[in-house]
Amino acid sequence: MRVLIAEDDPLLGDALQAGLRQRGFDADWVRDGIAAELALAADTFVAVVLDLGLPRLDGLRLLSRARARGVKLPVLVLTARDAVADRVKGFDTGADDYVVKPVDLDELAARLRALVRRSRGDPAPVLELGGLRVDPAARTVSYRGRPVELQAREFNLLQEFMLNAGRVLSREQIEGRLYAWGEEVESNAVEVHVHHLRKKLAPELIRTVRGVGYVMPRDQGSG
Amino acid sequence: MARRSIRRELLLVLLTAVAVTWVATVIVSYVDARHELDELLDAHLAQSASLLVAQVGRETDEIDVEHAPQLHRYGRRVAFQFWENGTVLRLHSANAPSSRLSPTMDGFSDVDLEGKRWRVFSGWDADRHFLVQVGERLEVRDEVVTKIAKNLLWPLLVALPALGLLIWAGISRATRPLRLLHRQLEGRAPDNLAALNLGEAPAEVAPLVASLNRLFDQVRVSMDNERRFTADAAHELRTPLAALRAQAQVARGAGVDAERVRALDNVIAGCDRAAHLVDQMLTLARLEPAGFRAAFEACDLRELARGEIAAIVPAALAKSIEVELASGSPAFISGDAPLLRILLRNLLDNAVRYSPSHTAVRVRVGEADARAFATITDQGPGVARDERERLGQRFHRVLGTQASGTGLGLSIAKRIAQIHGATITFDDPAAGSGLEVTVSFARRVEAPSRVLA
Numbered sequence: 001m002r003v004l005i006a007e008d009d010p011l012l013g014d015a016l017q018a019g020l021r022q023r024g025f026d027a028d029w030v031r032d033g034i035a036a037e038l039a040l041a042a043d044t045f046v047a048v049v050l051d052l053g054l055p056r057l058d059g060l061r062l063l064s065r066a067r068a069r070g071v072k073l074p075v076l077v078l079t080a081r082d083a084v085a086d087r088v089k090g091f092d093t094g095a096d097d098y099v100v101k102p103v104d105l106d107e108l109a110a111r112l113r114a115l116v117r118r119s120r121g122d123p124a125p126v127l128e129l130g131g132l133r134v135d136p137a138a139r140t141v142s143y144r145g146r147p148v149e150l151q152a153r154e155f156n157l158l159q160e161f162m163l164n165a166g167r168v169l170s171r172e173q174i175e176g177r178l179y180a181w182g183e184e185v186e187s188n189a190v191e192v193h194v195h196h197l198r199k200k201l202a203p204e205l206i207r208t209v210r211g212v213g214y215v216m217p218r219d220q221g222s223g
Numbered sequence: 224m225a226r227r228s229i230r231r232e233l234l235l236v237l238l239t240a241v242a243v244t245w246v247a248t249v250i251v252s253y254v255d256a257r258h259e260l261d262e263l264l265d266a267h268l269a270q271s272a273s274l275l276v277a278q279v280g281r282e283t284d285e286i287d288v289e290h291a292p293q294l295h296r297y298g299r300r301v302a303f304q305f306w307e308n309g310t311v312l313r314l315h316s317a318n319a320p321s322s323r324l325s326p327t328m329d330g331f332s333d334v335d336l337e338g339k340r341w342r343v344f345s346g347w348d349a350d351r352h353f354l355v356q357v358g359e360r361l362e363v364r365d366e367v368v369t370k371i372a373k374n375l376l377w378p379l380l381v382a383l384p385a386l387g388l389l390i391w392a393g394i395s396r397a398t399r400p401l402r403l404l405h406r407q408l409e410g411r412a413p414d415n416l417a418a419l420n421l422g423e424a425p426a427e428v429a430p431l432v433a434s435l436n437r438l439f440d441q442v443r444v445s446m447d448n449e450r451r452f453t454a455d456a457a458h459e460l461r462t463p464l465a466a467l468r469a470q471a472q473v474a475r476g477a478g479v480d481a482e483r484v485r486a487l488d489n490v491i492a493g494c495d496r497a498a499h500l501v502d503q504m505l506t507l508a509r510l511e512p513a514g515f516r517a518a519f520e521a522c523d524l525r526e527l528a529r530g531e532i533a534a535i536v537p538a539a540l541a542k543s544i545e546v547e548l549a550s551g552s553p554a555f556i557s558g559d560a561p562l563l564r565i566l567l568r569n570l571l572d573n574a575v576r577y578s579p580s581h582t583a584v585r586v587r588v589g590e591a592d593a594r595a596f597a598t599i600t601d602q603g604p605g606v607a608r609d610e611r612e613r614l615g616q617r618f619h620r621v622l623g624t625q626a627s628g629t630g631l632g633l634s635i636a637k638r639i640a641q642i643h644g645a646t647i648t649f650d651d652p653a654a655g656s657g658l659e660v661t662v663s664f665a666r667r668v669e670a671p672s673r674v675l676a
Binding site: 009012014016017018019022023078080081082100101102103104105106157 | 249256457458459461462463464465466467468469470473476477478482486489492496
């Protein structure tokens, strides 16, 4: 799950990025409103952590502009402004959650997971499909009752497939959601990860749509 | 002890004054009336005597010692004797004794007769044959004068209470604005600093009300400042604290040592930053009160700059920034040396903080016209013209900068400049990019006003 952090404070931004990465997110960090707006246009994030006091473009203005443009991403406002009026304004401008600094990183990660779940229309914290069970909070996977060990990137990929079950994901989409900017991506990285997932779980879980991408069918047969 | 009351005091003073004046008037009138009455009645006595001499002298042959009839009830109080050769009593009033009324043979005399006091006039006829003595009881005069005095005094007894009531009512009316003021102030919430409104306050109360309203205004401004500062400070402290907490949490959850060490380094940097922020906030808060008192003395701006440059050089060198002081002569101003050091330190700190590596910060100190100035020029990114106006606003940081300033340095510098009546201006440097900050002081011999608004 790739999230965007818009925070101008260098130490806090750094900590949010590192902390969310520790908790299984891919986190990109921008330091001002304009950069955040550009990043949002790329549509590779599942959620945004937004500071309000951003240079160049204030967080609330950025938010209202993004909502006006039709951006539906869950947005968690993380700010020092704690007045009720500020909170109300934040929600009314389009925030999905409002957290006053300082925040516990575990709580922040949990809130982000909840926001993402709700935005997918599936409030269950554990993803289940066929015999597959993925717990994003604990970052554990089991298949037909048997625990499966996955690498971080494989877990993230599986999570993307489950969150988008029934939808075909192109290789570019997958790369965008798995890798931060500037990260070197081997040309066949996605194929390799898919291959590993099929081997560790079951080959029929992920289907290849030739020339388009991959899909995890919604109704997994029992066999 | 009962509190002094204007009403009671005024009432007492006024009534005492009225009574004393009145009584004094009565005494003067009494003395005066007595004197006039004496003259008048003495004249009457003398007149009666001469009348007697004229009337009776011719008829004495026919009358023996005779009792003259009493014709009026006051007659008892007047007596006369008619003596031939001063030795033979020829005629006298019924109430006169047979001995002479007065031993004095000529003019006025006061005598005691049978326990009563008499005023007696003695006179002779033209031949000095007959002596006439006419006496009058002195108590008559006392009665008359006492009556006059009484008549003057009794209205006072009636008037004093009436006057007292009138004065009381008048004072009550006059002090109504004070009671109104009291009512408006009483039960006022501490944060209610609205202006008092007494309508048409009298001349004695209007300045009090105006002063109070002015005070309310000042308190409101300073409370607003305080409130804004507290709100700003809470806001500005939250982010560094959030960073500290998050970095600490990252350190705890770090999988590899390198990550943990990096996060812990960030925690230390964050603590330093928070400490610096708190220092700056305290400095500003100390300078903030409207009546801040600075201790002015003669200071050499150049010497102060030299000291502050020396202090910042290590930090500058760590960023490969050179700091230099252009040659020149001392520039004396009247100022508060510790405050001026803080001012220069903040300007230098900003210059070094926002300068990229391998650049120079140049400081010039000098005198021009009637002013002394210090100019600090950096080769950093500079500040856009329309942005310069907002420099020095509390917690305002220049956008797009990576440096982690507190946003308070320039506020502090501006406040210190204000205390010194100095100005801070921002210009483009003569060449290249950067910012040129000049703080300019009037070179006054005497200190500027010590209490600053």
